[in-house]
Amino acid sequence: MTFDVDLFVIGGGSGGVRAARIAASEGGARVALAEEYRMGGTCVIRGCVPKKLMVFASAFPGQIEDARAYGWDVTAGDFSWPQFRAALDKELIRLEGAYRSGLVNAGVTIHDCRATVEDAHTVKLADGRRIRAKHILIATGGRPFVPDIPGADLAITSNEVFLLDALPASVLIVGGGFIACEFACILHGLGVKVTLAYRGDQVLRGFDDEARGHVADAMRARGIDIHCNSDVTALERDGTTIRASATGTAGGSYDAVLYATGRKPNTEGLGLEPLGVRFGANGQIVVDGYSQTAVPSIYAVGDVTDRIALTPVAIREGHAFADTVFKGQPRKADHDLVAAAVFTQPELGTVGLTEAEAAAQGPVEVYVATFRPMQTLFAGRQDKALFKLIVCQTTRRVLGCHIVAPAAGEMIQLAAIAIKMGATKEDFDRTCAVHPTMAEELVTMKSPARRVGNA
Template sequence: MAEQDVDLFVIGAGSGGVRAARVASSHGARVMIAEEYRVGGTCVIRGCVPKKLLVYASRFREEFEDAAGYGWSIGTPAFDWPTLIANKDREIARLEAAYTTTLERYKVALVKSRAVLDGPGAVRLADGTRIRAKTILIATGGWPYHGDDIPGIEHVISSNEAFHLDVLPKRIVIQGGGYIAVEFAGIFAGLGSEVTLVYRGENILRGFDDDVREHLRNEMEKRGIRIICGHTVAAVDRSGDELVVRLSDGTRVPVDKVMFATGRRPHVDGLGLETAGVKLAPNGGIAVDAGSQTSVPGIYAVGDVTNRINLTPVAIREGHAFADTVFGNKPVTVDHSNVPTAVFSEPEVGVIGLTEAEAVKALRVVDIYKTSFRPMKATLAGRDTRSFFKLVVDGETDRVVGCHIVGPDAGELIQVVGIAVKMQATKAEFDAVMAVHPTAAEELVTMREKAMSYGREAAE
C-alpha cells in the first residue's frame, strides 16, 4: 500500500498520547494517532474514571445507614449492579466521544488500528499500511499482570474484566495490596460482596507510610473486609458453579470470583522495539531520558509504558512537555518530584512527599506531627471510624517534606496541600494559616505537638 508522511505518529490514544497529539498539532505539526482498542486509554476506559464511579456507588451503603442518626427514615435500600454498569458504560462512551472530538478539532488523524514500529522512522498498521514519521511517540500504557502461572489461572479476572461482570459476586477473593486491590476491595465490600484480600507482603500499600498502611488496614477490617497478609493464592479450583481458592498455607476459600491486582506491566510486547533498536530499562519500561526520548533519536515514550510514575496526570504532563519541546520550540522538563497521589479506598488515602522512614534515611533531623480523630459526621451516625493526618518535617529547615492523610476527601485535600509542599512551605507557614472550623482539614494547621523527633550526626 502507498506510504504516507507525517511529522508525528503517536502509538496509543490514552491520556498522554492524546495530549501530546493535540498540542503538537496546535504547534503546526501533521499528526496521526493510532489506537487498537478505544480512544481514552486505561484511565478513561478501564481505569481511574470508571473505578471512581464505582467507588461513588459503593459509598451510598454507609450513607443510607448513617442517615438515621440525622433523623432520616429510609426504607430498605436496594442495589442493582446491571443498572450501575450500564450507566457507567454510557458515561465512558460519552467521554470516549469527547476525546475523539478533541482530536478531530485539532485536526489529528485518528486510525483505529494496531500500529508497530517498522524501523527508526516509520510505523506499520495492521492492514499493512506504512507511515513514515519524522517523530514517533509511544504511549501504549500498561496492562494487568497476574504474576505466577498457578493452576486455575484461567478462572482469574483482572480489573479490566471487573468493570464488565454480569452480576455482582456474593463472595470474591482479591489478590494484591496496592492501589487497585484495596480500591476494588472497598468497592465490592461497599456494594455488598463478602471480600477477602490476600497479599504476599507484611501489610497492604507497600511503599506508603507505615502509619498510613496500618490505619487503612484497620479501617478496612472494620468494614468487614478480611485481609490475609503473608500469603498468596496457590491455585483456583472450579467446583460446579463455585470457585475454591487454595492459599499458600493450605486454607481453602469458596468464592464466586477471583480477581488478581498484582501489578501492571508496560505494554511493550509486539511493538517492534527490537526492530527499531529501542532499549528497555531494567524496570521493564521503555528507557527514556529527561526529555522522554528513547535510545533512538526521533522516538519518544511517555506515560506508564516508561514505568516511571504510573499516574494519569504524570502521563499528561509528560505528553504536553514532549510536544512543547519537540514541536513548539519551548523546552520543558517534567519534574517528577513531590507528585501527590490518592488511593480511592474506603476511607481515602492522600499522600505527597517523603514517608517517615524515607525522611529518617535522607535527613539529619526529622520532626513528625500526627493526629487521629473521629470525623464529626460520624458522631451522630455512630460509626466507628477515625481519620489520620501526618506531617513529616525537615527539622533543620522546617520545610514540610511529607503529608499523609487517611479519611474522607483525602484525595481532594492532598491536591491542595501539594501546592504548599511544592512551594517548599515550612511548618511555621502551615501554622500561620488560620484554621477553618469545623473541618477535618484544620488539623493540617493546628498540629503543634511533635509526635516524634529524630536526629543523627552528619556522615563523616
C-alpha cells in the first residue's frame, strides 16, 4: 500500500506540533499537519500565554500601591484595555509565526483548513482533497463547556475573553475551577467588579483542601465576591446588562457573564466513531500508554485524550509518540508527579498528593507554615503565604507539596524535581535555607502540624 505521507497530524497545538516536528526532523518521516484556526492551539492563542500576560497586567495596581509604601512617588493612571489587547495580539502573531516556521523548517507540509478522518489511513481536507497517511495523529485539543440553559448564548468563555473590545464594568464568572479562579483574579486586578458563582462547597475542587481554602480566603480579602453552593439556571438580556437567575445567592444583573465550567475534548465530527475508535464518558479518545487508539494506525495526544490537560504533558505525549513510531525508541509519556500552577493572586503551586489522598493511602505527617511575606508585610498588606509538605511516616518520602504565595509556580517547579527524585523529609531538612526568602520555609519546617491517615 502506498501512502502520500508517513504521518498526518490533525491539530496545530502544542502536542500536535511537537509530534510533527520530531517525526519529520528526527524521524525522517514525511509529515503533513492540518489546523483549521491558528497555529499554536489553545495554549498559545487562547489559553496559557495570553492568560499569563493578563495576569502580569492585572498585578500592577498592587505593585504600584506597594511602591508608594516603599517611598516611591507613583500614581496609577487608567488601564487601557485597547492598548494592552493590541500588544497582546502582536505577541500572539509572533508566537504563531514561530510555531509555523518551526514546522516549515522541519519539512512539515501545513494545510490551513479543517481535516477529518475518512478511514484508517485517509484524511479528508475541507477543500475536498484526500491524503493517504500511514499513521494519523489526532491532536485537536479541547473546548470550553457551557451548560444548556436558557440564554446560554449570552455568555462568553475563556475563548472570547481575549477578544473583548472593552472590559465590562461587572462580570459574573460561573465555575470554580482553576480557569474560573484565574480569570476572577485577573479581571478584578484590571478593575472589573467580579462575582463568582460555583455550585460546590469550595472552589478549586481536586486541589489540596487547605490550599484551596487559603486561595479562596485571599480572593475574598481582595474584594472578589464568591458564592459557593450557587448555580446559574438561566440568562436573559435586561437592557444593556445580563440578568442571571441562580440557585443560592449569585443571581443579579451583570455587564458580562463568563462561563468557566470545564472543558470537553474536541472529538465531534472528526469521523472517528465509525472506524472503531473508542471514547470515554467525557468524549475523550481512549488510548493506551503509547497514545495508540483501538485502530492501530490512529493515535491521539493532548487534551483530546483527557489524561492530564496541561500543555507540557501534551508536548511530552507528542514527543513520546514520535520517538516510538518514527525513531524506533518505544517510550511512554510519564504522567506521574506532574507539577501544576494556578495563576490566581496569590498563586497556587502543587505537585504530588493532597493531604486527603495521602492519608487515604496510609499514615502521613503534615508540615504547614503560614506567614505574612516580607515584601507585602512591609507595605502594610495582610497577605498570607502557605507552605505545606505531606510526608509518608513509613518511607519518609515527601508525597506532596502545596504552596500558596507570590511566584508559587516558579517555586513548585524546583520542588517538583526533588520530589520526583524521591526526596525524603530529611533530604529537605539537610538543605541549607536561602535567607531571606519565602521558599526557605520548605527546608525549615521541623515539627509536623498533625499526623493523619490509617496505619
